[in-house]
Amino acid sequence: MSRSHAKKIATINQSKTDRIILFVNKIMLSLIVIVVLVPLLYVLVGSFLQPNILITQGLSLNPDHWTISGYVRIFQDGSIIRGFFNSMLYAGGFTLVSIVFSVLAGYALSVDNLVGKKAVMIFFIFTMFFNGGLVPTYLLVRELGLINTPWAIILPGSVTVWNIILARTYFKALPNELKEAARIDGASDFMIFLKILLPLAKPIIFVLALFAFIGQWNAYFNAMIYLDDRSLYPLQLVLREILIQNEVQPGMIADQLARAEMQRIAEMIKYSSIVVASLPLLIMYPFFQKYFEKGVMVGSLK
Amino acid sequence: MDNTVGSLARKKSKTKTTSSRRKILNIKKNWVLYLFLLPAILTVFIFNYLPMYGVIIAFKDFSPIQGIMGSKWVGFSHFTKFMQSPNFLQIFSNTVKLSAYELLIGFPVPIILALMLNQVRRARVKKNIQLIIYAPNFISVVVIGGMLFMFLSPTGPLNALLTLFLDRPISFMSEPEYFRTIFVASGVWQVAGFSSIIYVAALSNSDPQLHDAAVIDGASLLQRIWHIDIQVLKPVMAVLFILAIGGIMAIGFEKAYLLQTDRNLPASEIIDTYVYKRGLQAADWSFGAAIGLFLSVINLMLLVTANQIVKKLKGESLY
Numbered sequence: 001m002s003r004s005h006a007k008k009i010a011t012i013n014q015s016k017t018d019r020i021i022l023f024v025n026k027i028m029l030s031l032i033v034i035v036v037l038v039p040l041l042y043v044l045v046g047s048f049l050q051p052n053i054l055i056t057q058g059l060s061l062n063p064d065h066w067t068i069s070g071y072v073r074i075f076q077d078g079s080i081i082r083g084f085f086n087s088m089l090y091a092g093g094f095t096l097v098s099i100v101f102s103v104l105a106g107y108a109l110s111v112d113n114l115v116g117k118k119a120v121m122i123f124f125i126f127t128m129f130f131n132g133g134l135v136p137t138y139l140l141v142r143e144l145g146l147i148n149t150p151w152a153i154i155l156p157g158s159v160t161v162w163n164i165i166l167a168r169t170y171f172k173a174l175p176n177e178l179k180e181a182a183r184i185d186g187a188s189d190f191m192i193f194l195k196i197l198l199p200l201a202k203p204i205i206f207v208l209a210l211f212a213f214i215g216q217w218n219a220y221f222n223a224m225i226y227l228d229d230r231s232l233y234p235l236q237l238v239l240r241e242i243l244i245q246n247e248v249q250p251g252m253i254a255d256q257l258a259r260a261e262m263q264r265i266a267e268m269i270k271y272s273s274i275v276v277a278s279l280p281l282l283i284m285y286p287f288f289q290k291y292f293e294k295g296v297m298v299g300s301l302k
Numbered sequence: 303m304d305n306t307v308g309s310l311a312r313k314k315s316k317t318k319t320t321s322s323r324r325k326i327l328n329i330k331k332n333w334v335l336y337l338f339l340l341p342a343i344l345t346v347f348i349f350n351y352l353p354m355y356g357v358i359i360a361f362k363d364f365s366p367i368q369g370i371m372g373s374k375w376v377g378f379s380h381f382t383k384f385m386q387s388p389n390f391l392q393i394f395s396n397t398v399k400l401s402a403y404e405l406l407i408g409f410p411v412p413i414i415l416a417l418m419l420n421q422v423r424r425a426r427v428k429k430n431i432q433l434i435i436y437a438p439n440f441i442s443v444v445v446i447g448g449m450l451f452m453f454l455s456p457t458g459p460l461n462a463l464l465t466l467f468l469d470r471p472i473s474f475m476s477e478p479e480y481f482r483t484i485f486v487a488s489g490v491w492q493v494a495g496f497s498s499i500i501y502v503a504a505l506s507n508s509d510p511q512l513h514d515a516a517v518i519d520g521a522s523l524l525q526r527i528w529h530i531d532i533q534v535l536k537p538v539m540a541v542l543f544i545l546a547i548g549g550i551m552a553i554g555f556e557k558a559y560l561l562q563t564d565r566n567l568p569a570s571e572i573i574d575t576y577v578y579k580r581g582l583q584a585a586d587w588s589f590g591a592a593i594g595l596f597l598s599v600i601n602l603m604l605l606v607t608a609n610q611i612v613k614k615l616k617g618e619s620l621y
Contacts, residue, residue: 018523023423029431032415036435036495039449042459056460097345105342110336115328127346129602132353133594134555135581138358139366140352144412159345190334194509218442221556225582236444243448244560270452274445281440286433293499 047071047271052264069265070272082275083235089236090223091216093154098212101159103205106167107193124161152226153216153234163208168205171197179258207291210287214281235277321590362591371590380592389571397572400558403486405546411494413539416501417531421523432502435495450488451475475561478569485561485570501535501543508534540612547608575599 043188046054053065060066093140105124109117131137137156173195182192198205220236227233246266285292329336355370360380362373384390417434422428438446454458454474461471474480481560508530517524562570573593581590 004574017521021523022421025418029422031419033434034432036491039453039491040437042453043449055457055459068549101342101345104338108338111332111335113328114332115325120343123343124346127350128607130354130598132355132357133591133598134577135587135590135594136353136356137349138582139587141354144348149581150443156349157343159342161348163594164342188334189332193334193338214440216438218444219556221559225578233575236442239444239448240560241440243444245450267452270448270598274448278445279440281439285437285440289433289436292436292496293503 043271045276047268047275050264050268059185067268071270073265073269073274074272074276079233079238080235081180082231082277083233083238086232087217087234087236089260090153091152091213093150094158094216095209095212097154098158098160098163099205099209101199102163102208103167103201105159107171107197109164110168111170111189124164128161141226147226148229149234152220156222158212163212166208167201167204170201176199203291204292207294208227210288210291217281239273239277243270307408345572352479357591357595359588360595362588364588364591366587375474380589381596383589384593384596392568393571393573393576396569397574400482400485400572403482407492408487408494408497409488409543409546412497413501413535415494415498416505416535417527419498419502420505420531432495432499436499437495439496441492443556446488446492449556450484454484459475476565478562478566481561481566481569486555489557500538504535504538505531543607544605544612547604 042054045059047070048066048068049060050065050067053060108114109121111117132140141147141152141156146155178196178200181190182196187195218236220234220240223232223234223237224240227237347465351554359370359373360376361377362370364373381555419428419431422431452458455461456471458471460474464472472480474484512530513526516530521529555578557572558572559578560577562575574597577590577593577597580586581594
């Protein structure tokens with residue numbers, strides 16, 4: 001109420017300079033929105049419209065210039081689809097491990113009178129400040145025999161201090177009376193956690209899971225160093241071959257084509273694979289937007 | 303734990319044995335909680351602490367056959383070799399410059415964006431702008447790299463546009479002079495919107511009466527932004543600044559490696575990518591581990607120093 005009140009006063013009291021600033025602000029924000037949107041739309045259009053037409057004459061309304069052959073070739077080849085399912089497995093497994101382990105630990109550390117709590121916290125927090133680095137970590141993963149297995153992607157880095165601290169903060173903020181009442185009724189610690197606290201923690205669990213899943217879905221580095229077997233490649237590694245290393249998958253351009261034609265199709269395949277790889281998250285994320293905001297806020301409370 | 307043990311210690315009449323018996327009772331009663339801690343402790347021990355032990359290969363000539371213990375000690379020779387190598391200065395300054403630019407541009411932009419968004423009166427419009435500018439954050443770094451290569455290629459759309467002013471196309475990705483600009487600008491394009499969330503949230507949680515009072519007192523818009531909004535954001539800025547400084551040398555391998563081409567290496571080779579190439583690709587394990595350790599130690603010092611400074615200035619601390 002007082003906010004709208006303030007706005008009313010503000011509009012009355014607006015000086016000329018204030019109005020100019022607000023106007024410039026609107027223009028600038030519109031420009032920012034355009035700068036963000038144009039590259040995305042360009043890729044989307046480029047996946048349907050032959051790229052050379054797009055560059056030389058811009059948007060074309062001639063239906064002959066529009067084609068879905070980029071998409072057809074992607075789905076004919078199969079490496080992107082296989083990458084998609086591998087990524088599902090890795091991101092899903094990583095998220096599951098990450099959430100289960102951090103939430104359990106976060107809950108234990110939220111209990112007030114746990115002996116040794118401080119030592120365990122220091123044990124976790126120390127990893128924020130120092131790490132062994134790339135080479136020793138790689139040698140360890142190799143020593144454990146995890147190279148060329150999904151575990152090399154799922155396990156390292158799955159438990160992070162941040163997730164544990166966020167979960168702990170959340171459990172700590174839940175009213176103590178809840179636990180006390182249940183304890184008086186004779187419920188065990190485990191039952192209190194499972195039946196009362198866990199359902200209440202759903203929002204934080206969802207936020208942490210979302211961040212873990214997206215982070216792993218979009219990562220390529222661990223997969224690049226730990227996986228040689230192409231059938232295990234996640235989506236991002238397949239994309240890297242197509243987009244960065246310019247290696248068009250043989251199944252996509254199997255037929256005999258003129259060189260110029262081949263290059264044109266390779267361009268289209270790039271655009272369509274970007275769309276295929278990015279669209280799922282871009283379509284889904286608006287539904288989760290409020291959770292991201294919530295997650296960031298929980299993070300800032302600490 | 304702190305409370306019970308503390309109060310027990312204060313009661314001098316209680317002997318040590320009762321307090322330790324209490325502890326044992328507490329541990330027995332809470333065994334489920336220790337069970338809950340176990341998976342996280344094990345994972346962190348294996349994947350975070352064991353590599354720290356592995357760091358000693360930085361001081362040895364590690365060969366996989368002889369193992370970590372069996373390999374010969376060589377002291378600091380890998381470190382001196384790295385620091386005396388002809389490309390050390392270039393790689394080091396590339397890392398510092400890239401990080402500094404990213405911090406210099408990447409840190410203030412989300413704050414400015416949040417202040418701008420805060421002036422949008424209609425909630426729906428604000429929500430829609432946010433929806434759009436957050437989107438690039440959800441695109442993978444591989445896709446960002448791919449888009450940059452396509453957009454900036456000599457036959458790509460940007461050069462098609464530039465032919466209006468220039469007579470020959472610029473090969474952006476193979477000129478070292480453009481690398482840092484491309485890296486930082488694409489980073490801002492991708493994450494600045496999403497990074498503004500935390501500031502937007504802080505602003506919308508601030509007390510509206512402050513603005514009411516200021517308006518009545520005749521404060522102009524800019525005065526209110528400076529004296530109210532910026533003050534509200536200061537604590538958040540402090541914490542995020544510590545984090546940014548602590549991670550300043552860790553600009554991330556992923557994007558730099560993707561954007562590297564043979565010809566832009568004079569600007570794009572940073573410590574992280576060098577560790578990967580020497581340590582893993584060339585299997586020069588000990589040398590790679592030494593450079594990695596060098597980087598970790600710098601990061602540690604930066605994080606601790608930054609935290610001390612902000613603590614002194616603002617009373618805000620990360621730990």
